[in-house]
Amino acid sequence: MTTQLPLTPDYDAWPVEAELERVSFTPRLVTVRWSDGRESRYHSIWLRENAADETTVNPATRERILDLSSLPGWPEIEGAEIDAAGALWVTFAPEDRRLRFHPGWLRAHDYDNAGDPEAPLVPVTLWHGGPGECPDSLDASGLLDTEPAGEAEEAILAPALESVLGKGLVRLRGLPTEPGSLEAIARRIGPVRPTNFGLLFDVKAKPDPDSNAYTSIALPPHTDLPTREYHPGLQMLHCLENSVEGGQAVMLDGFAVAEALRQRDPDAFATLTRVRWCYANTARTTDYVWYSPMIRLDERGELLEVRIADFLRGPLQAPFEEVEPAYEALMTLQRMLCEPDFAIRFTYQPGDLVIFDNRRLLHARDAFEGTSGHRWLQGCYMERDEIRSRYRMVQRARRRRRLTTTV
Numbered sequence: 001m002t003t004q005l006p007l008t009p010d011y012d013a014w015p016v017e018a019e020l021e022r023v024s025f026t027p028r029l030v031t032v033r034w035s036d037g038r039e040s041r042y043h044s045i046w047l048r049e050n051a052a053d054e055t056t057v058n059p060a061t062r063e064r065i066l067d068l069s070s071l072p073g074w075p076e077i078e079g080a081e082i083d084a085a086g087a088l089w090v091t092f093a094p095e096d097r098r099l100r101f102h103p104g105w106l107r108a109h110d111y112d113n114a115g116d117p118e119a120p121l122v123p124v125t126l127w128h129g130g131p132g133e134c135p136d137s138l139d140a141s142g143l144l145d146t147e148p149a150g151e152a153e154e155a156i157l158a159p160a161l162e163s164v165l166g167k168g169l170v171r172l173r174g175l176p177t178e179p180g181s182l183e184a185i186a187r188r189i190g191p192v193r194p195t196n197f198g199l200l201f202d203v204k205a206k207p208d209p210d211s212n213a214y215t216s217i218a219l220p221p222h223t224d225l226p227t228r229e230y231h232p233g234l235q236m237l238h239c240l241e242n243s244v245e246g247g248q249a250v251m252l253d254g255f256a257v258a259e260a261l262r263q264r265d266p267d268a269f270a271t272l273t274r275v276r277w278c279y280a281n282t283a284r285t286t287d288y289v290w291y292s293p294m295i296r297l298d299e300r301g302e303l304l305e306v307r308i309a310d311f312l313r314g315p316l317q318a319p320f321e322e323v324e325p326a327y328e329a330l331m332t333l334q335r336m337l338c339e340p341d342f343a344i345r346f347t348y349q350p351g352d353l354v355i356f357d358n359r360r361l362l363h364a365r366d367a368f369e370g371t372s373g374h375r376w377l378q379g380c381y382m383e384r385d386e387i388r389s390r391y392r393m394v395q396r397a398r399r400r401r402r403l404t405t406t407v
């Protein structure tokens with residue numbers, strides 16, 4: 001008698017939160033009843049495709065190898081039963097193949113009762129700033145001494161990832177101030193995205209600058225690299241030195257500003273989601289140009305990204321009748337970006353690392369007095385995918401621990 005639960009088609013851990021109690025079937029449908037009374041239906045074609053055996057999934061990679069169209073016919077169910085271990089056996093015709101399904105995995109993928117499978121990993125919380133507000137701040141002083149992907153690293157990273165996913169921003173404190181250490185810190189989350197400014201870029205006043213960022217002048221609220229078809233999802237800024245007068249950091253939740261615009265001036269909001277602006281960074285040796293609305297929504301009308309950087313906007317090339325409404329909407333937005341209630345302001349301390357969603361947050365800085373001391377930040381980019389993947393790995397590790405403590 002089998003008492004072990006079967007493999008799942010992935011590398012994840014799926015604790016059994018309710019047991020299979022009853023099963024019935026028709027040729028194209030399996031219906032199960034769980035110990036908490038829930039009923040779930042699964043299509044035969046869906047079950048066949050999501051089996052975990054070696055004709056469906058390559059055991060070495062857990063990637064699918066089955067081509068559904070190569071089956072001798074539409075999978076139909078000839079038998080279904082629950083075994084002593086609590087797994088579901090299903091017999092498929094015309095293949096005459098008997099396959100076994102893990103109840104925890106089945107329950108976790110119950111599309112018949114699913115809420116929103118694409119819901120954010122962490123609920124998105126829009127925020128306003130104002131005097132005295134500061135970013136979520138965490139002591140990360142031991143981060144580089146922890147074992148990669150171990151529990152101690154997770155204890156530092158998990159709340160940081162939650163803040164970035166939910167609020168678009170976190171400040172880690174107490175990190176080393178050695179130049180270049182940002183790369184090792186960033187790799188604890190995921191691979192860095194290189195750009196024409198390098199893998200890491202130095203934000204400090206330089207002679208012969210190729211960006212306003214590399215001067216001591218004030219920078220208006222902006223997202224970085226809106227000039228790219230896919231502008232970086234994350235930015236990290238790591239403070240190595242800061243002894244200048246001025247140069248305070250300013251952060252705004254671009255989604256909160258966009259939602260406020262949607263409420264206050266729906267026409268301006270609609271215009272900014274429609275008109276495609278030109279974003280251009282034409283330097284001496286590179287020439288990046290992209291056209292995009294300033295506010296982009298996903299298929300469901302939720303905010304996907306904002307692209308705002310006045311110093312990287314090229315000449316507007318919109319339909320003639322759109323030009324004045326576009327500039328009116330832009331100026332309405334620009335006035336909102338100056339409202340102090342949207343902004344949080346803080347001063348970087350050496351060892352601070354601010355991680356923020358570069359397609360959601362706007363960052364700015366006050367001018368600083370270049371001769372009053374040194375201000376040196378190192379920065380890098382990453383994609384939102386890396387934060388999501390790292391956070392799913394945290395969730396997987398938590399599920400695995402729950403599994404081993406309940407066995």
Ligand SMILES: [Fe+2]
Pocket residue numbers: 213222223224363
């Ligand atoms: Fe920037």
